[in-house]
Amino acid sequence: MPVSALRSLLARTLCILALVLLSVRPAAAQSILRDAETEALLDEMAAPLIRAAGLEPGNVDLVLINDGSVNAFVAGGQAVYIHSGLIAEADNALEVQGVIAHELGHITGGHVIGFGDGAKAAGNISILSLILGVAAAAAGGGEAAMGVIAAGQQAAMGKFLAFTRGQESAADLAGAKYLAGADLSGRGSLDFFRKLQNLEHRSGYYADSSDTFYRTHPLSRDRIETLRTVYERDDAWDKPADPDIERRFQRMKAKLYGYLAPPEQVLIAYPEYVDTVPARYARAYSRHRQALFDKSVAEADALLADAPDDPYFLELKGQILLEAGQAEAALDPLRRAVSLTGNQPLIATLFGHALLATEDAAHHAEAERVLRAAVAVDRLNPQAWYQLGRIYAERGDLPRARLASAETKMMTGDPMSALQNAQAAEAALPTGTPDWLRAQDIALQARDAIERKRKRD
Structure with missing residues (x-):
């Protein structure tokens, strides 16, 4: 196997691992928006959900990020980061409360801490494939070496993405529990998932098996089907929003x-x-x-x-x-x-x-x-x-x-x-x-x- 080809494969693998590591620090290069009225309202909207999650409202921060994309995330500690684009996309407060409930599910589930375990497991597979590939190359099997390394990369990525999809599904169910505990309807949550589904379609994501393999989140269609059953059983399903x-x-x-x-x-x-x-x-x-x-x-x-x-x-x-x-x-x-x-x-x-x-x-x-x-x-x-x-x-x-x-x-x-x-x-x-x-x-x-x-x- 040529040295240049082996270096290229090494570089690709390291890039994948670097992207995985960078994804746990999404707020580092983004600016925070601070506004007294906005912070007061977000705190009030989140307070019943935070209590339903067994946390103290004063210990959980809601942070608004100046970013036009439709996103929210947690990145360690008890802080929920919300993009300004998500506020712009939401039609009502219940939709945002559904997102906050989901992110609280990540906090209570310890998913940021567990993220490292998933990355480590994927990294172990990828590193093992490199070791085996180098051994095959040293024995003169260039084609075999490339096959081993490529298969290892594929297995590592599949394992890691399956891990993140599992975390998202767990956070969905936890969020549904917290909405019920706060006596808030899940209608807003479902409406927002439908918005995400429309965004997926506009971006070319569809429910075929190859697409699903490379996703960090479950398909919104599947999330809607799962959550609708949960939400419709809750007493708050038909409760109107706080005017x-x-x-x-x-x-x-x-x-x-x-x-x-x-x-x-x-x-x-x-x-x-x-x-x-x-x-x-x-x-x-x-x-x-x-x-x-x-x-x-x-x-x-x-x-x-x-x-x-x-x-x-x-x-x-x-x-x-x-x-x-x-x-x-x-x-x-x-x-x-x-x-x-x-x-x-x-x-x-x-x-x-x-x-x-x-x-x-x-x-x-x-x-x-x-x-x-x-x-x-x-x-x-x-x-x-x-x-x-x-x-x-x-x-x-x-x-x-x-x-x-x-x-x-x-x-x-x-x-x-x-x-x-x-x-x-x-x-x-x-x-x-x-x-x-x-x-x-x-x-x-x-x-x-x-x-x-x-x-x-």
Whole structure:
């Protein structure tokens, strides 16, 4: 067997194994979308399902990923990642709740941990086939060597994909159990699987045996047939959706669409003549992105005319004013939004930004108080730490400015800068104080991140 051919087969096998390993870290290169209203609603939608799964709602995170594909996944720990494309595709809240229930099935089933076992078993077959193939090549059997290695690759892939299909089926049944425990109808889940089935057909996936062999998930047709029987037996099958959750979901969906979709598509989905709350919400964000100040303010004012104490409409108005350079005018709506939400950290961060943007030092004390309260609740908020760092730097408190910068750099994926800032802060802060201890913690985290990156590279 020629050396070049053997190398080619080795490369193919290693590529397959690399793809398997990469698939357990799907969130690494994707950006997270953070929005106070969206996070509050997703948490509320998931809470009964999380309790039905035997978990604590406060210990499970719902994370929105800026990705237009229709997908959701878990990637270790107790976190469910939902693509923005899935929200856009869903017609109602029950469909998303069906997806969340399925992903909770992966968490309670320990599937991310078990994923490594499946990959290892497949890898063992593939590695064994390589060893046998090399032995055959050394004995002069080039054709036999290629056959052994190719068969080993096929067996490894088949074993691994069968393993993942088994996990998906188990998560489907667990999700059905959690929907029943939360007293939520499975109609939304079935409707969403029908959407997936339509996507499969558009992508050329059909129920023939060769196609099924290479799939990581069972066919949606088969999943629908299995789950329909389970759902229809449940007492909640004919229960209507919660009207308040549904109303808020349509608002959230429109808001995200206005923020993410091309403006011309937003106007097709939510034309000018439609004056519903979701339509105005979508157009307000879309026009703000286009820097159409008067039109975006008009939409925000129309929303506030009907609901003057809605904190998220106030947040929208404040954001439009702030980003149009009218920081002073943004203070009142943002201050009210912070008060109405009990100092919600994302809105408080925006308010702190507005206070600093006025360039009036008289606002610094209020900004510091608001921002410190925000990071006390949500430490993983790089924008809040950045604004705090600005306050510390402007008043000459460089050690705490460096500490805030270390927090920011660690969260934005720059461990080397985080380490440098943490070390500088630790050297200048009073020994034994909470800030000094935090600087040490960040330095340890940064060193660990640098070492892990070095090993990966």
